[in-house]
Amino acid sequence: MVTLYQNILIFLQPPLTYQNSHGSDIIDGEKAPENSMQYMASVQDNEGEHVCGGFLITEDFVVSAAHCDDSSLTYVVLGNHNLKNGNHQKIKIENKIIHKNYQHVGLGNDIMLIKLSEKVQLGHGVRVIQIPPAEINLKENQVCQVAGWGKTKTEGELVDELMVANVSVITSKNCEDQWMILPANVICAGGYKTTKGFCQGDSGGPLVCHGFAVGIVSFNYYNNCKYPSKPNVYTDISKYRKWIDEVLRNFFE
Template structure:
């Protein structure tokens, strides 16, 4: 059973890795103006690669598998092409040392900004969930991103958001045929809402706090997924994150 679970998970993750760029919010809506001002577009020379979120004036959290020639971030606007949005270069990438692929967990990376983001009307940080913060089965949270929707294969420029519910971890583990404890399941199976391939690095937000990071889903089954969406559980990395922010450098 364990070997079968690993095979199924490995197959799904290969598919997920092949669609890193862009973002896909399924059956969501445009994010209301003035909301989610912590959202960040993480980009390489070709444009948007992944989502991310601002946790301090000089650090952004995203997924480790988003490491695709990243150059800068754009923040301060729901439309990342807006002239009022702020572009800041990335000076360093702190990928978790234990990361190898999304199936083995540790899918988390901090981006050190070359200059501090100016906090204000359009740019704010989001607090992280405490290590002991509890999540309830069926608790409603949200996930957001830029890019394709269920209605088009063309990426869009405006931030979209959708509400998703927390799925019991044991249930999720059985459905996937194997899952690590440092992961959270929300959306996907049991609903037609969630994220899809490429909507990586964005936050799962519960009670106003970032609890998870978009990690992976099963390939080519986004409108009506038969497995839950999977997130990296931020609560397992609070000390790691705080140490980086305090020392302003990646751990050796």
């Protein structure tokens, strides 16, 4: 079993290193409609460059992926689908809280909370998105959405406009059959037997189903965005609701 896990991680690690995982890549998507998905966040470095996606869950907390963590992360930008348009809110990161059990993206627990240095002004192109109040049961082929900024093909260039794609949920059994082994607490959607999904760099963005952020973009298969390949894998937010609530409570006390 250990050998099998090591073999899989060999494939997981290259596309999720710092150099390859940044910018958000939506495959076979379209520009997000204006005034939609106002919870989307761009997590940026000290040069003002987009690093990872994220999404706003309170006025001063953004959710992203733990593997996005890097010493260069400095700002979160909200309020505009076009990252080159200056009409947005740019807020400094105060703190990053990574799940205590996170070790490597291929081992799961790929979730990070970002505490903003000040509260976001809601209603100015910015709003929060709800996360599941309890464990959810997604149905096979249920259509959800994934969004982000960046390349639209494996060797493509980053784009400034937010892109979104519809992706269908894949059952855990089917996903395990394709991956052979998966970390606990994940959701699979898109990427397998489809042309739609995310690619390297879309990390941290949400999988949105019925208006709830149910998943966090975590990993795909060996830098391959030419679908079909293996299913895309997201962190299942419902499994971390208790941890999220504890983190928020500690900061508000």
